[in-house]
Amino acid sequence: MRPHVFVNVAMSADGKISTGERRQVRISGEEDRLRVDAMRASSDGIMVGIGTVLADNPSLTVKSEDLRRRRVAEGRDENPVRIVVDSRGRTPTGADILHRGSGKRIIAVSRAVPESRLQALGEHAEVIVAGESEVDLKMLMEELWRRGIRRLMVEGGGTLIYSLFASGLVDEFSTFVGNVVIGGASSPTPADGQGFFSEREFVRLELQGVVPMDRGVLIHWKITSP
Numbered sequence: 001m002r003p004h005v006f007v008n009v010a011m012s013a014d015g016k017i018s019t020g021e022r023r024q025v026r027i028s029g030e031e032d033r034l035r036v037d038a039m040r041a042s043s044d045g046i047m048v049g050i051g052t053v054l055a056d057n058p059s060l061t062v063k064s065e066d067l068r069r070r071r072v073a074e075g076r077d078e079n080p081v082r083i084v085v086d087s088r089g090r091t092p093t094g095a096d097i098l099h100r101g102s103g104k105r106i107i108a109v110s111r112a113v114p115e116s117r118l119q120a121l122g123e124h125a126e127v128i129v130a131g132e133s134e135v136d137l138k139m140l141m142e143e144l145w146r147r148g149i150r151r152l153m154v155e156g157g158g159t160l161i162y163s164l165f166a167s168g169l170v171d172e173f174s175t176f177v178g179n180v181v182i183g184g185a186s187s188p189t190p191a192d193g194q195g196f197f198s199e200r201e202f203v204r205l206e207l208q209g210v211v212p213m214d215r216g217v218l219i220h221w222k223i224t225s226p
């Protein structure tokens with residue numbers, strides 16, 4: 001068993017999620033920010049790759065005090081469990097995700113991480129070891145299910161999202177498309193990694209909705225394959 005996984009990213013009109021230097025950029029506006037906050041608040045866990053932690057240093061907390069209060073009234077932590085996928089244990093121990101806001105944190109690593117590093121990370125988060133040299137995402141998902149995570153939101157980046165698609169671990173995919181062009185062959189996109197080489201491998205989607213928002217558009221898909 002694994003959690004229901006929904007991926008949410010903001011991209012430019014030309015399909016980029018940040019600049020070639022991997023600098024965080026503002027693509028959406030206030031309405032989308034509120035929507036993302038509500039999605040966070042409705043989740044049991046929020047996952048990002050280590051690339052996003054190193055590039056953006058996000059805290060991934062629920063920003064609305066009202067939504068945090070509602071979670072507590074339901075007997076949940078103020079914030080969903082925040083999860084970093086980090087094969088080599090590179091999460092800085094001072095990262096905002098480990099310090100901002102209350103609630104649990106999980107760092108998922110591979111067996112390649114030395115004991116001393118596991119201990120250092122273990123002072124700030126629960127550490128899950130899954131996979132030999134890279135985090136085994138299927139194994140991780142099963143472990144997250146065992147820990148009670150039923151709804152998992154993934155907020156990036158493109159390398160992690162591609163791996164999740166390639167492993168058949170995504171159920172829903174939302175992209176906010178903003179009214180900017182970022183350009184650049186090396187600028188990250190919502191699904192990077194090595195990509196699929198044949199049409200047979202493509203992940204197939206079914207359109208669920210298109211909503212004009214913040215001078216851009218929100219597109220919501222359900223995954224129909226594999």
Ligand code: NAP
Pocket residue numbers: 008009010011017018019021022023024025027048049050051052053055056085086087088089090134135136137155156157158159160161163164188192
């Ligand atoms: P990422 O997807 O956040 O993290 C990728 C890293 O995760 C990999 O390099 C790998 O590093 C680790 N990892 C561990 N196990 C993995 C597995 N099984 N599959 C895939 N990755 C695994 O990094 P990114 O692609 O560089 O994306 C970061 C960029 O995305 C930044 O520029 C950020 O600003 C942007 N971003 C944009 C949005 C948006 O909505 N616009 C959202 C988030 C991020 P190790 O091998 O070291 O573990």
